[in-house]
Amino acid sequence: MELSAETSDRPRRRGREERQRAAPAAATRPQPRRPFLPTEAVSADQLEAIHAASLQVLEEIGIDVLHGEAKAILKAEGAHVDPSSDRVRFDRGLVESKIGLAPRSFTLHARNPARNVVLGGDYLAFGSVASAPNAADREGGRRPGNRRDYQNFLRLGQSLDAIHLWGGYPVEPADIHASVRHLDALQDMLTLSDKPIHAYSLGRERNLDAIEMARIARGIDQDTLEREPSLFTIINSSSPLRLDTPMMEGIIQMARRNQVTVLTPFTLAGAMAPVTLAGAVAQQNAEALAGLVLAQSVRPGSPFAYGGFTSNVDMKTGAPAFGTPEQMKAALVGGQLARRYGVPYRSSNTCAANTIDVQAAYESVFSLWGAVMGGVNLLMHGAGWMEGGLHASFEKMVIDADLLDMIANFLMPFRVDDDELALEAMREVGPGGHFFGCAHTQARYRTAFFAPMISDWRNYETWQEAGSPTGYDRANQLYKARLAAYEEPPMDPAIREELAAFVARRKEEGGAPTDF
């Protein structure tokens, strides 16, 4: 089978190789890697206690699985499926038997191979904001998501190297009819950008369309697609302890074709999860393990990532809170759990701020702190997320891209060798001198330090003469300049045509059902 695919697809594959050579591979920077150990917020014993509590939840309380085929698959694996309800209980032996099957690390392929990312190990991949119902910038204010803003976010994100992949639609293009939205939106994503993509699990047809479009965009055959994961889906459980129809369908369709499933329970402590953090994380873990069991039952070894999204609500109002100390702690423990299960770890860059102010910045960096020190591999909502995910901001996207670039720089190994220790420079300069002019500095100063996009390091007087711009002002200017300078990444005309033809045909067929 493998061999026949190799043979039959030779012409197409050669075409792909030619395109690869034409691709702007040199434009991208190496993917960041974590050079130090992640931070362990709980001891090995405590971690086992959380694991054990999750197993007890799965065994004694169980999970409501709102999907017939999923229940049948789980039943065949030995899960206890209540015939009179949707409740499924998992023996610990069943859960343990699925741990270790998923790969520790894998490559998520983009249509431009220079944009491929590794998910797992010590690698970090940064995703754009995703799934915001509203868009905002300073001039236009906050408005419902639409295709024009959606496309502009794609263009902006494509132009920012700090953003490695799309974690979904940066903003919902809600002016496209729901039956065909996924077709137009994915066509936009695959043509305006050449970075790895995400597909929403909103019914079988949408998953299958997305898989096919990813295959067409990469110019590969079905077998290659199954060998090379080319898109991912975020599966959110309906916490507490419920996995709903489209999400189960998404796991089944994606895992069956060896595409990437990221299971992220939506466990806001105090609302959809216990008010105590250990309880919220234990519930997160139970839900994630239930998804792991299903994915690995559908296809052992299919790529799977463990998502942690535990934060808390404001107990006075019930409003979700982000970038909190609780979220940071849960992010550390979530990473420990993902590593215990040997799968990549997903976390997020989040904030609850309504505008581009100090809160937006400090909540984001706190959430990044928890994620990065927790050992994140896939950072969702890395750039552009505002207001607890209710709006995507153009200015925030460039600010966050700068934060992500700073983190990538922070994660570059601390080099210690004779050149870096610079004893000769110290000898040359001597006590009381300065290093501006010495040869060691002159040879390195252009690239020695991180150069920010947003930070303004001018002195107060110069800054004041320039009109006292804030970071918000600079981000506003920068995002517009980036959009103005945007260039669409190259795409083989035959592929572009095939993609358009697929979209046209699926639209003619009526798109996908809207009663998912």
Place this chain on the structure above:
Amino acid sequence: MELSAETSDRPRRRGREERQRAAPAAATRPQPRRPFLPTEAVSADQLEAIHAASLQVLEEIGIDVLHGEAKAILKAEGAHVDPSSDRVRFDRGLVESKIGLAPRSFTLHARNPARNVVLGGDYLAFGSVASAPNAADREGGRRPGNRRDYQNFLRLGQSLDAIHLWGGYPVEPADIHASVRHLDALQDMLTLSDKPIHAYSLGRERNLDAIEMARIARGIDQDTLEREPSLFTIINSSSPLRLDTPMMEGIIQMARRNQVTVLTPFTLAGAMAPVTLAGAVAQQNAEALAGLVLAQSVRPGSPFAYGGFTSNVDMKTGAPAFGTPEQMKAALVGGQLARRYGVPYRSSNTCAANTIDVQAAYESVFSLWGAVMGGVNLLMHGAGWMEGGLHASFEKMVIDADLLDMIANFLMPFRVDDDELALEAMREVGPGGHFFGCAHTQARYRTAFFAPMISDWRNYETWQEAGSPTGYDRANQLYKARLAAYEEPPMDPAIREELAAFVARRKEEGGAPTDF
């Protein structure tokens, strides 16, 4: 001697105990402790290479020591003092012989014992912004430091529990004549606040006056003062590789009386230190070790902390940059070095922003990230620092206090026990339910989560109806409300009188020389 002190001072000591009982000890919260291992950015071998490079610098290049007595002390210890210059070279044996003499951890005493802080181990103590030449708030703009603003910063900082100690004058009260400024300023600090204090090393008289005022404020005798460190001084080397007169004098006077010396080289990579980080840190380390040798030569076992302040300059303009990836990395390695030498570690909360914007927030949190994960014990400039230290901001002080509170909460141990794992609550709520109303939540919701001062978690519409306030707006309101509600901490009238009399006498004597 110890015994006679005990006897002769009994009446005074009893008085002190009575005052202690009257003090509002319950008002303060436990000092934060780091519950996880600090992050190691370099391997043990790399750390030794940095250590070895520093020893080589001290041995081969040497340090310019601009102070006769310091040179004499070092010469007596075996250092090579060049008779025709200020150059002092340290054999590695001399340096190694002083490592391990200073305490790993000690208590810095406040006049209110409930405000004492531990410096060292896994404890963190947060200091206020210090030494800014300008003050700023939104209404008053940026203006030269003056006593009115200075006093208001003391009042504001006193009211914020997140700030544990004074790292110096929050803003320079430049309208007080330099000869008596330290007297008025320390009197203000010791009366408007009851938190631990810092004294500038700007000549012998100022050090001795500060030590005496700290003693008076605590109502203790000289022997107790020598047993109980009651103030600290920051010693900045004049990088590269130079220790100037008042700084050497400060080490001698403070160490001699067993008060705390914090040696912080001012090593901005690319300007006063090599453009390469390992070199900048090696130079920082050489300068810090030179200070350690002097302090431990003056008095073996005197409390000493290792300060890391390595950041970089903007190579385009030479402007100092803060909260950079380079600063974060240097902060991690600085912590490793401090732990190697077994002394507390000082780092900082810094930013280069000119106004309260996203940059001010993200640079601060990045610097906090480096400091906290680097194992900081003494965090300088914890609240209020702006513009690379050129102005102290009232709004930033409350914003930073909120950041520090978040960090303190983040550092609270992640508890894992039956109560926290909440299995019964999950059982009660079950799949598809919610946790708002369950007993487990009801018993805990009031104190379950961190409650911020600045963050606005209202939904967009409510926030908009409230006038779309930013974090800057909220901080502006909050700082004014705090100042309006400020109450001076209690002080024994006899002590207040003694302090005033001392200040009056020293002023009559002409204060301190201004040609330091």
